[in-house]
Amino acid sequence: MTKDVIALTQRMPDPWAVLAGLLSGGPDKLVNATGEGAVVQLCDEQGRPLVSVEAPMLIQVEGEAERLLGATPPRVPYWWTEARATTGVPDAERLAGTFAGRLATLSDGSAWPPEMARSLGVVRTDGVSVAPTPAAAQPAVDVLTHSVAVIIMDRPVVAMTAWLSDAFRGAAAAERGLQIVTPPGTTLSPAVLANMPGWPSRWVVQDEREGYYDGLSGAVLRWQDGMFGTLVSPRATEEDPTTPVAASYQEVVDTGERQLAVTFRTVHPADDRLVLGGALETVWRELTGGAPAGWGTAEPANLPWSPGRLTDVAHARSPEPTWFVVVGDPGRPGLATIRVSRTKAGVAEDVTLAFGYGAGEKLPLEALHRTAEALVTRHHLRSMLVQLRKARRDLLVPPRFEGPGVPLGFVLGAEEVRNMPDDRARRTPLAEQPLRLGPKARPGYYYPLSGDPSDLSGWSDFEQLMRHLKGV
Incomplete structure (x- = not known):
């Protein structure tokens, strides 16, 4: 390995x-x-x-x-x-x-x-020569086939390092999938999960009992046709192509740890005075009481938090999109990814953010409405979804089953509300009516949803709300 x-x-x-x-x-x-x-x-x-x-x-x-x-x-x-x-x-x-x-x-x-690093002896040498261009010029890739690039990693956390970023780009350019193989004790950084392409890319976990399984779905895998693919159960039929799930993936214990997950999109007018990262910092301060600790274009995040410097990097790379990772203070685990891109409407920021909480820690649910108000009135929010998940406090993704989050609330920005006909955004079929955000002449709305992480019925309300807002 x-x-x-x-x-x-x-x-x-x-x-x-x-x-x-x-x-x-x-x-x-x-x-x-x-x-x-x-x-x-x-x-x-x-x-x-x-x-x-x-x-x-x-x-x-x-x-x-x-x-x-x-x-x-x-x-x-x-x-x-x-x-x-x-x-x-x-x-x-x-x-x-x-x-x-x-x-x-x-x-x-x-x-x-x-x-x-135990051997520190230096071998005497007569000099160094320049090597010819190697056949495998991509240093991160261990196995290359017609379908996938395979990376074998033995470290406690698979992070979105510069190595891995290059491998993702190289695989995409070659129209290959990317498969990351790890031992069973390894976890994924959420930043990697946010960038993982679809099939045939996957996280492959070595397992004593099953050989290999998918760390995100639990499906038992086998090396076949030049890549790791799912193993079909002997009991499978054409109507029910069952894939076995590894026993290790199903060994789950509820520790009481939770994650508060926030995803949102803002679109700013393209302006030389625009400073990015302000919306993320607002959410961070409202939910934790402090600003993010650091940021970077890969992991580890190496720079102290600075919206101005982040903006400079995005501006220098424009019109190409730029991806950032943002981390919090070790005392309050927090991690966000930001994708900045140019659109016809201006400059978009797509943010995925999560904070981790232990079994005895109180979640800042009372701050959600205030956070939504600030984004709608000051940061050109288009939409935001807040979820609560049963998941690790340290935010790392284990090769074990973690149930889906449940929606706590959805927010629609003023521009989205303005583009809807009639009074559709305010009058919904939900039992609880939305809360108005911002000025009456140009409002946004906060839609409260379920708050119990054991109750998935909130997704039914969310689906009903989405159908209504889209006029379906």
Whole structure:
């Protein structure tokens, strides 16, 4: 299985420290650069990548190493340098560990996982040569077939790293699915789940009893026709093509933990004075009492929260869309993803946000109406859905069944209300009438729905409301 080894250092690894780590591989190893110089590869004589090293990233956000690695990092700010060993190549894993260990020693830090960085000896070398372009230029991919790209990962949390982002883009460009294979103890970051494409992409979990199963659906899988596909039950019929569900996926215990999930869309007029991220910060402050802690274009989130800097990045990449991840303080788990895109109506922000709560913690349900009011009156809200889920406080996605959320409330912005005929937005078939938001001349509406995470009947009310609003 592929090993990711990470050096967490107090000082920025200088070029000599990186070179010393690379030379630990010995004189028969070659060095190549890819990704416009952002990735350095240690290759064999045939140009095959053995270890791929990402450019060091300065982490200025508390809690990211703990959240994604379970590791204790140096004090913030610190440097995060990833090395990825290639699957199936002898000694690649040892080379990655030696590189990270040497880098940590020279730059005042530690390596994760600790057992991978025990060998710090540097092999004497007569020099380094430039490697030819390797046959497998995508360092994140372990297996490539006509249908899918397969990534094998052995880390506690599969995060939306720069590696994985590149793999998603590469697979999409080649019209392939992306399948991520992990051991049973691994979890997914919600940021990965938000970007996971549809079939044949999937999260494949190794299992002692079943071999492999889908971590999101529980379906038992087998390698067939160049990809992991579902196993059809012997009892299946044409009318009922039953797929077996792994027993491990069904082993669920209710811990009393909950997640408050908020998804919303805003559309701002395109203006040079526009600052993005304000709607997300408003929701964060209303529901937690404080602002987000950090943000980035990949995980780990490395920059302190700054709507201005986030706007600068989105503006520089326009008209192409930009994706961001936003995290909260470790004391109140929170994670959001933002997709900024240009539309005919202006600049759209599509936000998915979740906060985690323990069994004894009170959820800020009384703040939902106030939050909706602020978005409608100050942030050009189009629509918002709030849900309550039985799910982990740390927000990570386990390879176990987690039931669907139930809708607590739906919000319609003033522009959407204005575009509806007659008085349709105010007069609904629901038993509880909506609450008006904003000025009477240009209102939005908050529609209260079910609040019991054990009662899925709220979805019936939500479906009825959607049919009514659409005039179906």
